[in-house]
Amino acid sequence: MKRVVCVLFLISSLNGSWAVSVLPFTESFGTNTSNWLNGSSQAPNWSATGGEGGGGAIFTSGTIDTSGFGPIIFRGNNSAGASGGAFVGNWLAAGVTQLQAYVWHDAPVALNFYARLDKGAGSAASSNPLLVAPTTWTLLTIPIVDSLGAAGVFQSYGAAGAGGFNAIFSDIKNVQIALGAAQDASTQGQTYNVGLDGVSMLPEPTANALLWLGAILCTGLRRKRG
Numbered sequence: 001m002k003r004v005v006c007v008l009f010l011i012s013s014l015n016g017s018w019a020v021s022v023l024p025f026t027e028s029f030g031t032n033t034s035n036w037l038n039g040s041s042q043a044p045n046w047s048a049t050g051g052e053g054g055g056g057a058i059f060t061s062g063t064i065d066t067s068g069f070g071p072i073i074f075r076g077n078n079s080a081g082a083s084g085g086a087f088v089g090n091w092l093a094a095g096v097t098q099l100q101a102y103v104w105h106d107a108p109v110a111l112n113f114y115a116r117l118d119k120g121a122g123s124a125a126s127s128n129p130l131l132v133a134p135t136t137w138t139l140l141t142i143p144i145v146d147s148l149g150a151a152g153v154f155q156s157y158g159a160a161g162a163g164g165f166n167a168i169f170s171d172i173k174n175v176q177i178a179l180g181a182a183q184d185a186s187t188q189g190q191t192y193n194v195g196l197d198g199v200s201m202l203p204e205p206t207a208n209a210l211l212w213l214g215a216i217l218c219t220g221l222r223r224k225r226g
Contacts, residue, residue: 020094020172021086023203027076029056029196035082036196037075044074050195052102052137057197062105062179064187069126069178070114074196076175087201091144091169098202099142101177104195107134107187112180115142119168123158129180137197144169175199 027034032046038060051057062073076082103113112129128150132138146165147153157164177196181187 020089020091020096020201023095023201025083025086026198026200027083027086028198029058031056034058035080035084037077037080037082039071039073039075041075041077041080044196051197052104052139055197057102057104057195059193059195061191062194063191064111064179064181064189066181066188069116070112070180071178072116072176073179073194074177076199078173082175083199087175087199088173089171091172091201092166093170094201095203096144096169096201097204098144098200099175100198100200100202101140102137102195102197103132103140103177104137104197105132105134105179105192106194107182107190107192109182109184109187110134111182111187111192113140114178114180115140116174116176116178117168117172118174118176119158119163119171120173123163123168124174125154125158125165125168126156126178127153128155137195139198 027036029036029046029051036044036058038044039062044058044060046056046058048056058074060073062071065071076087078085078088099115099117101115105111110131110133113132114129115127116124118124127142130140132140143153145153148155148157157168179194
């Protein structure tokens with residue numbers, strides 16, 4: 001009976017988080033097998049060192065274009081099998097509450113970076129700009145909440161009639177990072193090196209604590225039976 005209770009507790013603690021992957025999940029780029037692409041849908045340059053904390057990371061180049069959203073520089077696409085499909089699925093059912101990523105660039109001034117979280121067919125949540133200083137790994141944090149506008153998390157949910165926040169985050173296909181301009185107009189048309197590391201999906205902290213509590217309780221039951 002205790003074993004049944006233990007299993008039920010673990011299942012309820014997960015609360016559907018298997019819909020994407022076991023959370024938290026981080027693509028660390030520790031090996032050259034992530035299947036992430038650059039903005040041209042080609043393999044980026046992988047380095048075993050030089051990332052945030054000195055580990056692996058991927059690098060490419062990006063040219064500043066101030067028209068529209070800005071060029072995509074990194075693609076974690078479902079069609080390429082990025083991160084083994086770990087980012088694909090229903091983020092809402094899985095309990096994903098944050099997306100984080102470390103980014104780097106070598107422009108002489110701070111640049112704006114964006115996240116584009118894509119369902120496909122023009123339906124994507126595009127973040128508001130996140131300013132990143134030059135030549136330092138910077139953590140971007142994007143709360144997964146329904147918040148639009150200049151003071152919100154996202155600037156748009158894609159084409160009109162695309163379905164909005166719930167439709168997008170219940171069926172994520174691609175995670176993409178885009179490069180925007182700086183306040184300095186001299187960056188327009190210039191090409192810079194950019195890097196990506198530590199792309200993470202994070203759960204609600206309380207849900208994660210429940211999962212650990214369930215694991216501890218089950219471990220205790222097994223030891224007592226032994």
